[in-house]
Amino acid sequence: MDIVQRIVSGDVRTIARLLRDIDDELPSARSVLQGLYPHTGKAHIVGFTGSPGVGKSSLVDQIATFYRKESKTVGILAVDPTSPFTGGAILGDRIRMQRHFLDPGVFIRSLATRGQFGGLSKSTNDMVNVLDAAGKDLVLVETVGVGQDEVEIANSAHTTVLVMIPGMGDDIQAIKAGVMEIGNIFVVNKADREGSRKTVRELMNLVELGVRRRNGDDWEPQIIETEAVKGRGIDKLCQTIEDHKAYLKATGSQRWRETVEKRTRIQLMGALRDRVLKAVLEKIEQRGDSIDNMVAKIVDRQSDPYTVVQQIVESVLT
Amino acid sequence: MANARNLRILVAKPGLDGHDRGARIVARAFRDAGFEVIYTGCHQTPEQIVSTAIQEDVDLIGLSILSGAHRYSFPRVLELLRENNAEDISVIGGGIFPLEDIPVLKEAGIKELFEPGAKLSDIIEWVGKNIIPRREA
Numbered sequence: 001m002d003i004v005q006r007i008v009s010g011d012v013r014t015i016a017r018l019l020r021d022i023d024d025e026l027p028s029a030r031s032v033l034q035g036l037y038p039h040t041g042k043a044h045i046v047g048f049t050g051s052p053g054v055g056k057s058s059l060v061d062q063i064a065t066f067y068r069k070e071s072k073t074v075g076i077l078a079v080d081p082t083s084p085f086t087g088g089a090i091l092g093d094r095i096r097m098q099r100h101f102l103d104p105g106v107f108i109r110s111l112a113t114r115g116q117f118g119g120l121s122k123s124t125n126d127m128v129n130v131l132d133a134a135g136k137d138l139v140l141v142e143t144v145g146v147g148q149d150e151v152e153i154a155n156s157a158h159t160t161v162l163v164m165i166p167g168m169g170d171d172i173q174a175i176k177a178g179v180m181e182i183g184n185i186f187v188v189n190k191a192d193r194e195g196s197r198k199t200v201r202e203l204m205n206l207v208e209l210g211v212r213r214r215n216g217d218d219w220e221p222q223i224i225e226t227e228a229v230k231g232r233g234i235d236k237l238c239q240t241i242e243d244h245k246a247y248l249k250a251t252g253s254q255r256w257r258e259t260v261e262k263r264t265r266i267q268l269m270g271a272l273r274d275r276v277l278k279a280v281l282e283k284i285e286q287r288g289d290s291i292d293n294m295v296a297k298i299v300d301r302q303s304d305p306y307t308v309v310q311q312i313v314e315s316v317l318t
Numbered sequence: 319m320a321n322a323r324n325l326r327i328l329v330a331k332p333g334l335d336g337h338d339r340g341a342r343i344v345a346r347a348f349r350d351a352g353f354e355v356i357y358t359g360c361h362q363t364p365e366q367i368v369s370t371a372i373q374e375d376v377d378l379i380g381l382s383i384l385s386g387a388h389r390y391s392f393p394r395v396l397e398l399l400r401e402n403n404a405e406d407i408s409v410i411g412g413g414i415f416p417l418e419d420i421p422v423l424k425e426a427g428i429k430e431l432f433e434p435g436a437k438l439s440d441i442i443e444w445v446g447k448n449i450i451p452r453r454e455a
Contacts, residue, residue: 012372012373013372013402013403013404016372016373016374016375017375017452019375020326020375020452023324024323024324082354083349083350086349086350086351086352087324087352088348088349088350088351088352088353088354088355089349089354089355090345090346090349090355090357091354091355091356091357091374092356092357092358092359094356094357094358094370095357095358095359098358098359098362098366101358101365101366101369101370102365102366102369107373108370108373109373109374110356110374112324112354114324
């Protein structure tokens, strides 16, 4: 059986190794991804974002449990930050998901950002495609818990869940221009804490003000209180995820098509950017030149970045 | 970092042992050495550890144990790796072991054992020398 078939049939070791090859940018991974692509497009992709410590991993754990009870299979990609200084990373999201470790219906993979900004790793979208092709009904993507500009996930997921906790009142005001605009669903986790209702009210105000009412998007962002460690509010959250999916897929509507096209466009542009850059760098090397040389020239004021780029583009692309 | 394989290491604590200070310090040292460390916390069964190692496609499992159950749990991890055709994943151990158990564990297939007092720099050096990220088959 070839590697594509092994993955489509759900072979864990083969999937895990392919994900590694993708992360390490091995050329061999590309041909496998090509073979897998016809098998993609079936999974519903749900992204989770929010500040560190708000409970994203615990929520993902609970949601996986909910869907497993409905006999749906789940793939989880959990992204944690890479140290910009050493390149190392501690990937600890699995700690909250231990009960799924022996369930063959759940595949969990921890990813490091490896220098990528925006809350995901460069490899995340390709990895989602692999889990999709492997037949997972649901792919849950948990982003790095960073602050305000972590909007990449909205381009990767069909449904985006923004997680916060009570007592972030002023923070909500501060971040509403960035990450607040991407949530299809807002979760106020740790809702047993003081100030939960206040946070919900503030979110309702934001939704009222129409943070997302544009481009004909008339889905009203839903606000849900949860207590992930106790499982409270999870049924409602999962139902709302299903509602959003149904909204996107409503007959006669173009929303699903638009969502998928947007995701595909971003992936295509990303892949194109990577390949073109790689090809250009190879050409430069073949000519016996190097980026280091160019940097030195620019620093010495013998040239400038604009001229150098102009020269590269002219010599490579014409 | 294109085309450079990052070493991936699972740091795990098997069995009924809640003392994870040592494991956390080693995990952090691995991170600072530039490795990607998957840390899963305490009270893991050998089955959970092996399942995680395979899903995460790690090169190395570092087991930390202070409870005295190493003569069961360490060989059990190796056995499960073999059962899952994953014996290419190396296993090392750290914690407290009676001296006479060390050759037994090594005989079973544990690549190296680090006792209290082992220097972090020695552990990292050992890993750097002995564990090579899996190459393209």
